[in-house]
Amino acid sequence: MTLWNGSYPFYPGANACFPFDTTRAVIVTIFLSLLATSIIILPGIRGRGRLFWFLRLVLGLFMGAVILTVQFTRDWETGWVQANTSYKSFSPAQVNADIGLHIGLAGVNITLRGNPVQQINETINYNEHFPWNFGADYDHSYSEGLEKGLPSPILYVAEKFTVQSPCAVHRQYRIAGHYASAMLWLAFCTWFVSILLFSMSVLLYGGHMLLLTATLIFLSLLFFSTKSTPLPDPLGDATCPWCAAGWSWDPAGLLQWCHCVSLCVAGLLCLLLGLGIVVLNSLRPEKLKLIFSLDKSRKEEMWDKSCLPAEPSCSAQDELMVPLGELCHVTATKL
Numbered sequence: 001m002t003l004w005n006g007s008y009p010f011y012p013g014a015n016a017c018f019p020f021d022t023t024r025a026v027i028v029t030i031f032l033s034l035l036a037t038s039i040i041i042l043p044g045i046r047g048r049g050r051l052f053w054f055l056r057l058v059l060g061l062f063m064g065a066v067i068l069t070v071q072f073t074r075d076w077e078t079g080w081v082q083a084n085t086s087y088k089s090f091s092p093a094q095v096n097a098d099i100g101l102h103i104g105l106a107g108v109n110i111t112l113r114g115n116p117v118q119q120i121n122e123t124i125n126y127n128e129h130f131p132w133n134f135g136a137d138y139d140h141s142y143s144e145g146l147e148k149g150l151p152s153p154i155l156y157v158a159e160k161f162t163v164q165s166p167c168a169v170h171r172q173y174r175i176a177g178h179y180a181s182a183m184l185w186l187a188f189c190t191w192f193v194s195i196l197l198f199s200m201s202v203l204l205y206g207g208h209m210l211l212l213t214a215t216l217i218f219l220s221l222l223f224f225s226t227k228s229t230p231l232p233d234p235l236g237d238a239t240c241p242w243c244a245a246g247w248s249w250d251p252a253g254l255l256q257w258c259h260c261v262s263l264c265v266a267g268l269l270c271l272l273l274g275l276g277i278v279v280l281n282s283l284r285p286e287k288l289k290l291i292f293s294l295d296k297s298r299k300e301e302m303w304d305k306s307c308l309p310a311e312p313s314c315s316a317q318d319e320l321m322v323p324l325g326e327l328c329h330v331t332a333t334k335l
Contacts, residue, residue, distance in 0.1 A: 023072045031065040049293035056198070056292075059269060064191055066266040067217070070259050071184045074104035074129075076177075076224060085153050087120065095119045099153050105177035105184075105224075107131035107138070108161055110154045126151060130158050132174045133181075139163055172227040183220035187213050191270075201294055207277030214270035217263060 038057050045053055079101040087095045096119070100111035107130055114124030128150060132138040142158050150158075160167045194209035280288040 024069055027065060027068045027072070031061050035061055052291050052293060059273065060191075060195055063213070063266045063269060064188065064195075066262045067184055067188045067191060070263045071105070071181065071188070073259055074102045074107070074109050075259055076105065077101075077103040082115070087122075087124070087151055087153075089152055093120050095124060097124055097153065099157065101157060103173060105181040106133035107136070108158075108173075110157050112151055112154050124151070126154060128154055128158070130161065132161075132170065132177070134178070138170060138174075169227075176224045176227045179223040180220040183216045183223060187216035187220065190216060198292070201292065203277055203288060203292060203294075204281045207274045207281065210270045210274030210277070214267045214274060217267035217270065221260075221263065221267075 035058070038054075042050060042054060080098055082096070082098050084094050084096050085099075087093050087097075096115045098111075098113045098115060100109075100113070102109035102111070109127060109129050111128075112124060112126040117123055117125050128145065130138055130141045130145070139162055142155075142162055145155060145158060159165060161170050161173070163170050190209050190213040194206045194213065197203075197206035197209060277288065280291075
């Protein structure tokens with residue numbers, strides 16, 4: 001690493017940050033588009049089945065959107081601390097900044113935002129992602145950060161998650177994130193299969209798929225909660241005390257709890273709906289068919305209407321009821 005203008009090399013400018021998570025925006029846009037399209041065609045559904053169909057649609061889209069959104073979010077655990085800290089290595093300059101920690105299933109995001117943003121003739125506003133998902137090397141990403149010359153607070157926090165760190169948080173968060181992510185992907189697949197089964201009127205097996213979806217959602221929460229090592233304090237010592245993660249009144253803390261609550265709500269909905277379908281199928285199958293617009297009375301009406309064109313055949317049958325002698329005479333004459 002060479003000197004640049006008398007100091008170690010840094011970014012020529014602040015690392016640009018998009019104002020919101022684009023992946024989350026894409027997922028929400030897709031599901032809202034499906035909902036809007038369904039609302040447009042809703043007037044074409046007649047009778048009392050319109051309300052049941054709309055409720056099934058809203059609940060199904062909500063569960064799918066929550067599973068996908070939580071899968072890609074980076075706010076499973078968050079923490080913020082404000083401190084006066086050194087900005088560059090081998091430099092006595094001190095800055096006042098907010099240091100944020102955002103842990104997801106695939107990696108960790110570390111943010112550094114100055115108070116104010118413009119300090120020591122530089123723009124202090126950084127957001128760096130260090131992945132640990134399959135196919136990613138966290139230590140290699142950390143080494144690249146060293147080569148780029150990231151600010152000292154970001155490197156300090158990122159170092160706590162390396163494999164050789166005495167905090168030993170890398171292995172626990174990596175394994176917990178892998179298993180939780182796998183359970184959520186399986187939950188999304190079983191949710192999609194349940195939608196297909198309900199569209200084919202296979203109600204019982206669709207209920208079983210909802211129960212399996214709920215089980216996988218709760219397993220994902222359980223796997224991520226198995227980690228017991230505390231988060232590193234961005235400005236703490238080598239003993240790795242607890243970071244200010246959890247409930248807080250900042251937007252990041254509220255977002256973290258919204259994700260956990262929404263995932264729990266989606267799991268409870270899958271559990272209750274699956275149990276309700278299985279119980280109704282055993283005790284009151286006619287009620288279940290009514291909810292899914294498969295009531296017996298409608299089928300009987302359709303069957304009666306389909307039998308109406310068969311009336312001329314009955315008159316034709318009456319014409320054939322003639323004396324046997326005349327029938328044989330006519331047949332002999334034609335031969």
